């Protein structure tokens with residue numbers, strides 16, 4: 001039976017001595033892209049490593065393509081394509097030799113498809129990994145994991161260090177992939193503008209907790225940026241804001257769009273209401289107190 005869920009995660013936790021990733025639950029169907037955003041140290045890489053079985057979970061369950069995944073279950077692990085910054089390839093061997101050597105560890109590794117993808121990405125199979133630029137290396141890694149026909153692609157900070165043109169190209173490739181190949185994609189990134197373009201779902205992690213998970217459209221619709229002169233800030237109901245900061249010309253804050261802004265007609269004409277972008281939402285949702293007026297003099 002075909003399973004449509006690429007991944008399901010139930011109450012997943014990891015306890016390090018000084019950091020806990022707690023109680024993460026979500027699912028992602030094939031054909032969709034989920035972006036994970038969070039500040040430095042929020043737990044993005046820890047989550048990705050747990051999903052791929054690099055770390056042993058402290059608690060919870062992970063199902064890949066409908067199958068329960070234990071860290072050592074290599075059959076299930078083969079359904080995941082995992083790309084992280086670390087280089088896992090033999091630098092003195094060619095791309096093809098690398099693919100054959102590492103591909104032999106997988107049951108379904110498809111060398112012909114690997115070569116086809118190298119061609120498609122304009123990569124020469126006779127080159128060695130250390131002859132590749134950062135962007136070419138990512139395409140090579142992508143070709144390698146795709147040749148194993150994964151059901152879930154995990155990309156940990158894939159576009160870090162790539163120039164904007166290459167990032168666009170890479171994001172285009174990813175978008176094409178979820179349409180052509182029957183798989184789900186999870187990307188963790190600092191570069192929120194990448195997700196503006198391609199993500200269907202956004203998860204926000206903060207201090208090891210999932211503080212938001214929704215479709216990108218729902219998330220963008222949930223919040224508004226409010227800007228105005230400093231003197232009217234004091235007269236505004238505080239509960240409207242999730243968080244506020246002072247700016248050179250006054251204040252700026254994030255508010256829930258729905259009920260709270262409506263009904264404040266008496267001051268609506270004094271403020272500007274804008275749509276936030278993902279980085280605004282991340283910034284304000286991860287301020288430490290609620291509602292915080294940060295930077296006010």
Ligand SMILES: Nc1ncnc2c1ncn2[C@@H]1O[C@H](COP(=O)(O)OP(=O)(O)OP(=O)(O)O)[C@@H](O)[C@H]1O
Pocket residue numbers: 016017018019038039040041042043044045046047
């Ligand atoms: N193997 C480990 N042992 C102990 N603590 C760890 C380990 N791996 C990660 N951590 C801790 O987990 C926390 C989260 O780190 P993680 O790398 O997951 O965050 P991140 O959101 O990916 O950050 P960044 O965006 O900076 O890469 C950090 O405090 C880190 O020190």
